[in-house]
Amino acid sequence: MEKNINKIILLVGLMGSGKTSVGKRLAQKLNLPFVDGDREIEKASGLSLIDVFKCFGLEEYRNGEMRVMKRLLSGEPCVLASGGGSFVAQSTRELAKEHALTIWLKADVETLYHRTAGRTQRPFLQGSTADLKGKLENYIKEEYPYYEQADIIVETKQERVENTVNRVMKALDRFWEKK
Numbered sequence: 551m552e553k554n555i556n557k558i559i560l561l562v563g564l565m566g567s568g569k570t571s572v573g574k575r576l577a578q579k580l581n582l583p584f585v586d587g588d589r590e591i592e593k594a595s596g597l598s599l600i601d602v603f604k605c606f607g608l609e610e611y612r613n614g615e616m617r618v619m620k621r622l623l624s625g626e627p628c629v630l631a632s633g634g635g636s637f638v639a640q641s642t643r644e645l646a647k648e649h650a651l652t653i654w655l656k657a658d659v660e661t662l663y664h665r666t667a668g669r670t671q672r673p674f675l676q677g678s679t680a681d682l683k684g685k686l687e688n689y690i691k692e693e694y695p696y697y698e699q700a701d702i703i704v705e706t707k708q709e710r711v712e713n714t715v716n717r718v719m720k721a722l723d724r725f726w727e728k729k
């Protein structure tokens with residue numbers, strides 16, 4: 551697809567929905583740079599996400615995340631994988647509406663569980679894995695109403711990343727055809 555893309559393509563969704571994996575491949579297909587919001591938070595703070603969370607707590611973590619997202623959403627066109635909860639902040643959603651085309655990678659609890667179980671670098675899933683599904687179900691209940699505001703919704707499944715990327719590309723084509 552050879553498009554003159556003049557907006558950021560912002561991928562939103564819960565941790566484990568595929569934002570980074572899909573984002574890297576999507577960026578290649580669209581000939582755009584890929585930016586990972588979580589890595590940008592780590593660069594800005596000089597700490598891992600877990601350490602930022604431990605050292606500063608939830609409120610400052612979210613404030614830092616909003617500052618980083620504001621900077622990134624004011625940048626040049628790219629494929630941007632947002633931090634899992636960053637789209638919940640109204641200021642981030644407003645900036646995204648102005649500067650980005652948002653794509654929600656929507657995953658069910660089984661897919662999220664499969665992709666996040668045993669991952670230790672996710673600060674919001676720290677603790678016992680015994681209740682991981684319960685935590686994920688809570689996030690689904692709390693955050694999916696915000697993600698529904700995305701411009702495009704693409705279901706992600708337990709499948710090869712390329713299949714999801716192809717569905718995202720088709721959804722983008724349909725979206726741009728309507729414009």
